[in-house]
Structure formats: structure tokens, C-alpha cells
Amino acid sequence: MPAVKLYGNLRRAASAAQVVIAGDTVGAVLQALCADNAALAAAIFDGAQLRAHLRVLVNGHDIELAQGLDTRVNAQDQIAIFPPIAGGG
Amino acid sequence: MHGWMGKILDIDLTHRRVTTRALDMDIARLFLGGRGLGARLLWDEVGAKVEPLAPENVLIFAVGPLTATGYQTSNRFTVSTKSPLTGTILDANSGGYWGMQFKRAGYDALIVRGRADTPVYIEIKPDGVTIHNAQHLWGQRVRATTQMLGQNNHKRNVLCIGPAGENLSRIAAIMNDGARALARGGPGAVMGSKNLKAIVVEGKERPEILDQELFKFMLYETRKLLRASPLTSQALPEFGTAVLINIVNAIGALPTRNFQQSQFENAEAISGETLAEKYLVKNTACWACPIACTRISKTDKVEGEGPEFETTWAFGAQCGIDDLAAIIEANALCNDLGFDTISAGSTMACAMELAERGLLDSDLRFGRADLLAPTLEAMAARRGLGDDLAEGSARLAKKYGAPELSMSVKGLEMPAYDPRGMQGQGLLYATSNRGACHMRGNMLSLEVLGLPKLIDRFQVQGKSAFVVLHQNSAAVIDSLVLCKFTNLAVAEEYFARALTAVTGVPYTTGDLIRVGERVWNLERLYNLREGFTRADDTLPPRVLNEAVQDGPSKGWVSHLQPMLQEYYRVRGWDENGVPTSGKLKELGLDCL
Secondary structure (H helix, E strand, O other), rough: EEEEOOOOOOHHOOOOOOEOOOOOOHHHHHHHHHHHOOOHHHHHEOOOOOOOOOOOOOOOOEHHOOOOHOOOOOOOEEEEEOOOOOOOO | OOOOOOEEEEEEEOOEEEEEEEEOHHHHHHHHHHHHHHHHHHHHHHHOOOOOOOOOOOOOOOOOOOOOOOOOOOOOOOEEEEEOOOOEEEEEEEEHHHHHHHHHHHEEEEEEEOOOOOOEEEEEOOOOEEEEEOOOOOOHHHHHHHHHOOEOOOOEEEEEOHHHHHOOOOOOOOEHHHHHHHOOOOOOHHHOOOEEEEEEOOOOOOOOOOOHHHHHHHHHHHHHHHHHOOHHHHHHHHHHHHHHHHHHHHHOOOOOOOOOOOOOHHHHHHHHHHHHHHEEEEOOOOOOOOOEEEEEEEOOOEEEEEEOOOHHHHHHHHHHOHHHHHHHHHHHHHHHHEEEEHHHHHHHHHHHHHHHHHOOOOOOOOOOHHHHHHHHHHHOOOOOHHHHHOOOHHHHHHOOOOOHHEEEEEOOOOOOOOOOOHHHHHHHHHOOOOEEOOOOOOOOHHHHOOOOOOOOOOOOOHHHHHHHHHHHHHHHHHHHHHOOHHHHHHHHHHHHHHHHHHOOOOOOHHHHHHHHHHHHHHHHHHHHHHHHHHHHHHOHHHHOOOOOOOOOOOOOOOHHHHHHHHHHHHHHHHOOEEOOHHHHHHHHOOOO
């Protein structure tokens, strides 16, 4: 099953830094991740879409430049979810 | 006079002469203040034959027309000089309180020239300017100096150098308000070369604001935007800049062990999340800043500001070190000795690689957290090998026969983004007028964070237009002088309207971007006058020729040349990177 790594304040909402969840697309995995956690769902989703400024990577590549939530994943893949972050100083 | 104070303070340390002259308002309107004003004054003051550590070089401290008005983040100021590290034009900027206080002393800029015959400090107060003996301060560290001179955030603010600047380290910073740094390019060494230990300011004047109602409205609108953005209201206050460690590592662009790898296996241990969990005491803010991104962290040995993302990377992944407490302590020591943390960490990483390859006789090795503090102490004192490291990585690597191991551009150490995994960032480093820099525009927003829209970080064609836009925008924000983090939530249009309200001079967004372009081109002209050429717009051989071995950036090198050709075209420069006469006329620079 794909591993999901959470960062920033998403860890607090999920009470974990990493979870393993079944699913064959990013969208399916994230829906399963949020199924029993309304706070986490609110932090990740805005309706059916990802929240603005949230970044989701599969093996280090942003899904916005792939097929978005329809991006396919397999058991060896690593999904990383970053809340809105900024900086550079 | 609205916005600007209309005066430049000029102090000649050789002759101990203090004069004041009027600010040329034509120049002020074209270059605003801060970095732009500093570059324009430096063009006239310091020509091509001046050695950076000679008395003929000057330090120009400058604020902008919005400084001290209370507009959000209007606390920043700049120092401009010829860099002893790179030989290029240099400006560095800093936040805190000193800039606001200096503006309230009634000036837009301070030029310090010459060299005192013994150590001195300058005191600028409402009743006059005094040059004092500083023999008792010479040798003192930054924190002690700041306390001894009576730092009081809202009344009296201290800017000084530490031992690194006194001993002319080319990577020495100028520090203000205790732990803030005008860091890059070695301005601390220029101050040390003048025997100038500190500048203390007390002010009581207020910049006049022409249209109070419009200004209040702009304050309200800006505050609303900063509160509404999850970036400025949540992300930066909660985790600070170090939160970037994990995402930059995840995409395979976190330079590791002197750019030998682009992912650090123990990034989590030095991340913003770990900093917040284990070491964060509280966060704090600069004057008039509602964002409050500054971390106050604490270990068993130290408590103080930082570390920021770049520092965490420089002493962490870049040195192969995963001991966050040691990194926090190295940051605190750099602040106290007066070092640029990026250059200090990256120079140490360069030394570690030289030693591992048998080119340097030293115990320094990647991962040796225990050697960070003693090496910094030796660098500040110029003791033993520290004397070589105090010169920065380019001179160090050249001396030990491997110049290609300095991860620098024009002699300035590259920040925490690997150009092989962020192609636009590589172009930005190569073309930055002060050497490799992420604050002359940063492609992180577009290439990684999707702000405002994600673009392919591996894309080469078409990148230059984005780089030019970001560079021009950064140049004008540095000239206003504001914090670039405001720009995450607040567009340039708001800065233009606030500036118009304060000064009465009608500025549009386009006018501001044009100011940025003017500043960029003037800086380019300065470097051309110094003898820099297209050949200097390059990157270290490692990122041009050695492909990333693993991770999401595997197989990539920087494809600089096609981007550079396109960049010159977009800039309106010829194929050698020289601004055309048409471009200079368009920008009002044809008279130079």
C-alpha cells in the first residue's frame, strides 16, 4: 500500500507523521486518509478539490503537473502532503 | 517633504568630518531608497579601481520612503558597498528595529567613508552626531557590544560588527539589534577595514505622510490580506522558514555534502517540524510586522533567534550534519561572531570535502557536528586553518588546488536549492548581481510551492521571463524597503498605492516594476565597469556537469546556457550580456 507522509500542521490533525493506506489513485488514498477525521479532511480538501497552496507529491513529483487527484499510485509509491508553507530566508 | 526625509548623512572617518547634504529628489523618485538608492550613490562614489577593503570604499546605509511609516514590515534597511568577497556591487538588507530608528533620526541614507586611525563607533542622536573612541569595544562579540551600547528596541538601536568583521573575514556580516544580519558578501569586513565597530541611532522624527486617509485605508487593506493568507497568517508564524527543509528535500533539491547529493537522508531531524517540537520557545517579530516568522529557539547551551531555513541547511545537510542542537548553537555563534551563516556553513562544507579528498590536512569531515563551533571560533580569530576559511570557499578551494569544489557564483556561496532540481533557480543564481542568491528573486515560489501557479521545475525554455520578473520585483521591494514575505499575500499594486499615499508621487504597479528593472540594470552596469563579463554568469562545474545520482532529480544537470541566451534577450541586453543603448535610454540610465 502507498505510504503517506504528512508535514507541518497536518501531522497534528492526523496524529501521525506517516500512515499506510490502500488506494490506486492519489484521490482515493487521500479520501481514505480523511474518512474518519473531519479536521484532517478540512485541512486537505475544499469540497472535492485540494485546498489552495497545499502541495501533494508522489515520489517527489507534484501531482499538479501529473493527473492531479487522478494520478495513479502503486504499493511502492510515497505520497507527501505539505500544508501551505512559505519562506526562503 | 513626504515619505523621504530629504537628507543624506556623510561621515568621513579619516578626517572625522560629519556633513549633511540634501537628497537629490530626481534620484529618489527613480530609485526610491534602500538597494536602489544605494546602488545609484555607489555608482558615483566607488569606481573600478577601488579595492573593497581600502578607505576609498564606502558603506551606504539606506532606508526607503515607506520606512518607519508604520506600513506593514516597513522596518528594513540596506547596506551597499563593493563586496570584498566577490568584487561585485553588493547590498545586503536586514529587519528588526535599527532601520526604523535611523529613519526617525531624520535621514534617508548614511555614507561612511575613509578609515579611522583607531577603533571608533558612531552615535547618531537628535542633538547631533558623535564619533566616539571604541577601543574598549574592539574584540567584543556582538551580543556584548549591543548590550554595552545600550540597545533598547524602541529608543536606541545598535548595529555592529563582531570579531569576524574586525579581523576582515570576507564572509563577515554586519549585525543589528543583537541577532539580525546584513549578511551576505562580507559587508562586515568593509566596516572592520574602517575601524568602525558600531553605529548607534536614536530618533524622534516621523516621516510625513501626505494622504493620511488613503494611507490608513492601505494599512487596513494590507492587514486584511496578510491575515487572510494561510502563508502569512499560519505557515510562517507557526513553523518559520525552516519548514522548507522537508519539501525541498522531498523534491530532490536540497544540496547535501557540498552539493554531492540532492537529498539528505536525515532531513527530518533538522526540519522546521522538529525545530518546533523540540527547541522552539516562541516566535517574535520585527517592528511593524504582523507576520512574526522569527523563531526563538533554545538548547542546553544557547537561547536566541533562529535558525532560519538557509542556516539550518548550511550547517545541516550541506555539512552532512543531523544534530539540530549543534546547528542552533552554530547559528547563535555566527550571530555573536558576526558571520554570514550561508557562506560560513558552505565554506565549512567545502573544507570537509577538501579534507575527505586528502587535499587539506584537517579533521573536518562531513557529519562532524562537534567541529562546527571550534571551526567558527578559529575562523573569527583567523587562527590556523580558520584563517583560510575566513576568506570564503572560493579562495579556500583555489588555495588547496580544487577551485571546482567551491559551490559559489562570482565567489558568493549558493543557498539551499540545487539548480539541477530547479532549473530557473540556477539561472537566477548565475545572473544575480551580487553572486548566487535566493533573495534577488526566488524561483521556489513558482517551481516548488505553486505561488501563484506551479510551473515545471525541470522546464528550460521560457524560464527566463519568470526569472526576470522575479528579479525586478525583488529589486523594487528591496528599494522600498519591505520584507519579501509580504509579497506572498500582498501584490505590488498595494505597495504602489501605499507609496503614492505617503509621498504624493503617483506610482503604478508598472512604475514599481520599472524601478526594479532600472536598479537591476544599474547593478549590471556597475559589474561590467568592474570587469565582469558573460563568462561570470555561470554555475559551479558540479551542477553543470555532474548529474544527480538518485531521487526525484536523478539524471539532471543545470541546462544554463540556453536559459542564459534567452535571459539576455528578455532583458534587452546583447549576446554578451551588456544592456543595449536602447534599454538604457528606456530606463533613464543612458546618462551614466
